[in-house]
Amino acid sequence: MKYRCVECGHGMNTLFVQYSPGNIRLMKCENCKAVADKYIECEIMIIVIDLILHKPKAYRHLLYNVLDSESLNFQNLLWKFSFGFLLLDAYMCLNINNVKDRSLFICRSKEEWGLSTSIASFIWTCQKVLMDVVLGNFVFLATFLLAMRILLKTSIGSLRYKDILLAILISSYFKMCLVAMMVWQFPSSVVFIIDLYVLSSNIVALKVITESALSRCVLTCFSAHLMKFLVTQALELRTL
Ligand SMILES: [Zn+2]
Structure with missing residues (x-):
């Protein structure tokens, strides 16, 4: 699995479905039934604040869903x-x-x-x-x-x-x-x-x-x- 649910860490194939530019639907986790990655729609400051507050889900978002280790960069x-x-x-x-x-x-x-x-x-x-x-x-x-x-x-x-x-x-x-x-x-x-x-x-x-x-x-x-x-x-x- 390429991505992770930020709530429980369960593997996800995709985090959202895009219908048109700017129109997306966030996927729900099969394991915990919550939205897999709510940070996709959040402002960067919210993510920064959650990182400062040591929230594991903010770290999961950053380490698993933002930084792709398979990418060339x-x-x-x-x-x-x-x-x-x-x-x-x-x-x-x-x-x-x-x-x-x-x-x-x-x-x-x-x-x-x-x-x-x-x-x-x-x-x-x-x-x-x-x-x-x-x-x-x-x-x-x-x-x-x-x-x-x-x-x-x-x-x-x-x-x-x-x-x-x-x-x-x-x-x-x-x-x-x-x-x-x-x-x-x-x-x-x-x-x-x-x-x-x-x-x-x-x-x-x-x-x-x-x-x-x-x-x-x-x-x-x-x-x-x-x-x-x-x-x-x-x-x-x-x-x-
Ligand atoms: Zn989950």
Whole structure:
């Protein structure tokens, strides 16, 4: 089955019948008898609000009925999302390190400051952020896949890894709030709140895509996020 009912997750061949342009009839699910995908007729803001509210049916609509993994653009989409994710992650690392870096440089004597120092500090920060992002996300992905194999082994057989990866990338959409931090000043604790929200979104997306028990999804996502956090903290301690 190509599509899913957003209410119960039952497979659907088609979600609507089109009689004429703009005149459609939404199909009902054979399993739960509800309209299979009511979001087809909804404004995008309704879908965004339901995603923010962690409603599994909004995730089902997005992951099963909007993003078609068979389409040619899927690979392209995956690369774009990955690039966006890494970029936001780099900005997140930069924000976390920013306060520490500032305090570190203030401690240095004034004679040390100069053009060469500022260039060196810029290169040093870039290196640190790059290492945090690359190593942190590598550990995140490795832990995530390992935890999936151990905890969700019953359901992973029918899924492709790139579908799961896309679900994780999309459910990390809340990182886009970091863009607001470029305009307005926020305390660095906001970064951790965003991280917690991303963790909970990842759990909902994983539950929707694997249809596994919530506790296993929580454990999988939590272990991956925890390992990433520990690795970035270890890198911090090493560079200080
Ligand atoms: Zn249904």
